[in-house]
Amino acid sequence: MPTGTASIGRPGQPESSAAAGSGQPTDPVGSLIRRVTVIPAVLAAAWLLTGLPLLLLGHFSPLPMLTAWIPVAALLALIAWRWIPDQGGPPAFRRSAQPARTPWWSLAALIAVAAAFGADQFAYHSQQIIEGRDPASYVQFGNWIALHGSLPIPDNLAAFGAPARLLAFNSAAFFPVGHSLAPQFMAGLPMTLAAAFWTGGVGAAVAMNAVLAACGVLALGGLTARLVGPRWAPLAALVLAAALPEQYTARSAFSEPLAQILFLGGLCLLADSIGQDGAGQHGAGQHGAGQDGADRISAGTRWLAALGGLALGLTLLVRIDAASDLLPLIPYCGILLLQRRAQATPLIIALAVGTAYGVVDGLVLTRPYVQMVEGSLIPLLLIGFVLLAATAVVVLVRWERGTPRLDGPRPLLVASAIPVLITAGLVIRPYVQTVHGPATAPTVGAVAAFQIADHLPVDGTRLYYEISLHWVFWYIGVPAVILATVGASVLARRCLQGRAPEWTLPLLCFGWIIVATLLRPAITPDQPWASRRLVPGVLPGFILLAVWALAWLDGRFSGSSAIMRGGAILRGGAILRGAVIAVLGAALVLPAVQTSFGLGVRHGGGPLGFRVVATGLAGQPTYQGEIRAVQRMCAAMPADASVIILDGQVSGTLEEVIRGMCGLPAAGIRPRLLRALPEVIRDVRRAGREPVLLAATSPELAGFGGTPQLIMALHTRQDEHTLVTPPTTTTKLVIIVWMSVPAA
Numbered sequence: 075m076p077t078g079t080a081s082i083g084r085p086g087q088p089e090s091s092a093a094a095g096s097g098q099p100t101d102p103v104g105s106l107i108r109r110v111t112v113i114p115a116v117l118a119a120a121w122l123l124t125g126l127p128l129l130l131l132g133h134f135s136p137l138p139m140l141t142a143w144i145p146v147a148a149l150l151a152l153i154a155w156r157w158i159p160d161q162g163g164p165p166a167f168r169r170s171a172q173p174a175r176t177p178w179w180s181l182a183a184l185i186a187v188a189a190a191f192g193a194d195q196f197a198y199h200s201q202q203i204i205e206g207r208d209p210a211s212y213v214q215f216g217n218w219i220a221l222h223g224s225l226p227i228p229d230n231l232a233a234f235g236a237p238a239r240l241l242a243f244n245s246a247a248f249f250p251v252g253h254s255l256a257p258q259f260m261a262g263l264p265m266t267l268a269a270a271f272w273t274g275g276v277g278a279a280v281a282m283n284a285v286l287a288a289c290g291v292l293a294l295g296g297l298t299a300r301l302v303g304p305r306w307a308p309l310a311a312l313v314l315a316a317a318l319p320e321q322y323t324a325r326s327a328f329s330e331p332l333a334q335i336l337f338l339g340g341l342c343l344l345a346d347s348i349g350q351d352g353a354g355q356h357g358a359g360q361h362g363a364g365q366d367g368a369d370r371i372s373a374g375t376r377w378l379a380a381l382g383g384l385a386l387g388l389t390l391l392v393r394i395d396a397a398s399d400l401l402p403l404i405p406y407c408g409i410l411l412l413q414r415r416a417q418a419t420p421l422i423i424a425l426a427v428g429t430a431y432g433v434v435d436g437l438v439l440t441r442p443y444v445q446m447v448e449g450s451l452i453p454l455l456l457i458g459f460v461l462l463a464a465t466a467v468v469v470l471v472r473w474e475r476g477t478p479r480l481d482g483p484r485p486l487l488v489a490s491a492i493p494v495l496i497t498a499g500l501v502i503r504p505y506v507q508t509v510h511g512p513a514t515a516p517t518v519g520a521v522a523a524f525q526i527a528d529h530l531p532v533d534g535t536r537l538y539y540e541i542s543l544h545w546v547f548w549y550i551g552v553p554a555v556i557l558a559t560v561g562a563s564v565l566a567r568r569c570l571q572g573r574a575p576e577w578t579l580p581l582l583c584f585g586w587i588i589v590a591t592l593l594r595p596a597i598t599p600d601q602p603w604a605s606r607r608l609v610p611g612v613l614p615g616f617i618l619l620a621v622w623a624l625a626w627l628d629g630r631f632s633g634s635s636a637i638m639r640g641g642a643i644l645r646g647g648a649i650l651r652g653a654v655i656a657v658l659g660a661a662l663v664l665p666a667v668q669t670s671f672g673l674g675v676r677h678g679g680g681p682l683g684f685r686v687v688a689t690g691l692a693g694q695p696t697y698q699g700e701i702r703a704v705q706r707m708c709a710a711m712p713a714d715a716s717v718i719i720l721d722g723q724v725s726g727t728l729e730e731v732i733r734g735m736c737g738l739p740a741a742g743i744r745p746r747l748l749r750a751l752p753e754v755i756r757d758v759r760r761a762g763r764e765p766v767l768l769a770a771t772s773p774e775l776a777g778f779g780g781t782p783q784l785i786m787a788l789h790t791r792q793d794e795h796t797l798v799t800p801p802t803t804t805t806k807l808v809i810i811v812w813m814s815v816p817a818a
């Protein structure tokens with residue numbers, strides 16, 4: 075280590091891991107927790123790693139995918155299982171020299187929370203396949219590549235025999251590019267949904283996110299086990315599982331749960347790498363003495379760092395927003411380089427590979443989407459280039475001297491104050507700022523409609539970003555934010571002192587994600603829709619920091635709970651400690667439960683004259699019946715139909731559904747060109763196909779021949795759209811489609 079090396083992220087001696095080294099007893103349950111909780115991330119990374127090249131080659135189908143994925147997944151899982159330390163993790167804030175062995179109930183409770191959460195979300199999962207918002211678009215994207223194994227999607231203009239100028243092939247999330255269509259969004263989740271389509275059809279695909287979100291809950295438990303202690307993992311998992319945004323994104327095909335798995339799993343692997351290097355969990359007692367043991371430790375740190383970097387980088391293949399989430403890794407890699415850490419090179423290489431997958435996807439498969447959001451991407455790219463240049467300069471200048479020392483009184487004071495000041499700023503933000511922003515006409519119209527429904531002043535340019543911290547209050551409660559702020563303040567100080575090296579990257583990442591997301595969520599601000607922004611990093615960050623603060627307080631209580639007096643131990647302090655921790659633990663869980671389940675008391679019924687009721691969104695299914703409605707619609711149309719949609723809304727929501735799930739060519743006719751529809755009908759017949767007209771009402775079909783027939787009359791429920799209060803109920807959703815077949 076170069077002289078003058080700073081203590082930032084330095085492999086110091088954590089408070090109660092001083093026992094690391096030869097002869098240290100293993101912790102079989104803790105080891106199993108660490109291994110089990112990263113397997114979903116490893117398997118997902120292997121799937122994406124093998125899937126994108128096959129999709130680019132046009133061979134994304136079951137046999138090639140399984141042939142490529144099984145050996146890669148087995149290899150990555152074997153590496154993770156082999157090198158994750160048998161004994162380790164930061165202390166559970168005890169003062170004993172030896173870390174306590176993890177009890178079996180920690181693993182059992184963690185798995186039970188994740189499994190119960192997944193089962194509940196599976197029971198309430200939606201059937202969003204009719205395009206309106208992102209989940210249905212992801213499902214249609216996944217359905218297409220599952221059936222065809224390639225992109226782009228051909229528009230099949232020949233099936234209409236009509237001039238392209240008369241027809242429109244774009245729908246809600248599919249952009250026309252030449253004579254084909256490019257889907258919106260990154261390909262990571264659709265490739266994952268394709269596996270569900272191959273396994274159990276559309277029914278399995280719409281339920282897939284329940285499994286992914288359960289794995290995300292498990293991953294947060296694994297990260298908590300590493301950074302706080304295994305006994306605290308079930309609590310963190312329970313708080314996340316109780317949070318409405320986690321449930322909301324688990325019930326429909328959102329990209330956030332898959333990104334959460336990769337992000338939290340990547341941090342788990344890097345925490346293992348740093349912890350193994352710093353505390354010597356793979357000491358000579360496990361792998362042999364002397365240099366051979368040291369070489370094995372070095373190999374383990376490198377492999378785990380590579381796997382962690384790969385998982386983190388691949389989040390860009392799932393969410394374009396990950397371009398922001400990954401920014402803290404740039405200076406962190408610089409710190410590792412200056413400290414001559416073994417993790418630096420494999421982390422940088424693997425991170426570059428993972429992000430390259432996202433870049434290739436964005437430039438080749440979903441370029442129109444990237445161009446659509448370039449207003450947000452360009453500033454991120456500039457920030458990234460500035461960070462990269464600054465990090466390179468610092469590394470070059472300080473290569474011989476190492477990182478600067480930042481553990482003096484003033485830097486420690488500043489580091490401790492920053493989380494408190496940021497939280498205070500977000501708290502007072504609504505009183506000093508009203509956020510407006512440029513928005514498209516549809517967004518302005520949607521926000522105005524939501525405002526009218528909420529009885530708010532109508533201003534479609536309002537973004538409501540100033541109350542983003544209130545979103546966190548609604549979904550996990552004020553106590554969680556307070557505890558997280560305390561935890562971040564204490565941990566920032568410890569990281570600079572080198573007392574918590576495994577926390578350096580998580581604190582950088584969660585701190586940046588929380589601030590960046592809450593300052594500018596970059597989403598239509600209705601709830602629960604906007605709450606999805608909190609899922610990958612904001613809620614896990616707050617929960618993890620809050621649980622750490624709770625464990626820290628527990629450790630401080632444990633140091634003073636037993637008072638020796640004349641050889642007797644007074645247990646009043648222990649009772650007080652248990653009561654305080656129980657109250658604070660409940661304060662983390664109950665606000666999330668209250669918002670999600672809407673617990674309340676109603677008079678009447680029950681032996682006591684009142685009963686407990688749950689009226690929250692957690693018990694209200696949405697978007698039911700869509701699969702059956704689409705199947706009936708497809709069955710009603712002739713097998714050789716070329717579908718022409720006269721209504722713009724029907725075209726936007728059903729064109730890709732008809733193309734992908736009915737297997738029929740579909741296009742909309744431009745409203746101003748309806749007078750040319752008879753010509754289009756004749757062209758379709760000349761092409762040897764049957765013209766079929768669709769519209770939202772039967773009068774729209776009048777005058778073009780044929781008898782209008784109602785082929786879809788779906789009455790279901792959708793999530794409400796609140797702007798300044800947490801969501802509590804659902805609203806009606808009605809989709810009507812009429813069809814006519816003009817006479818020859």
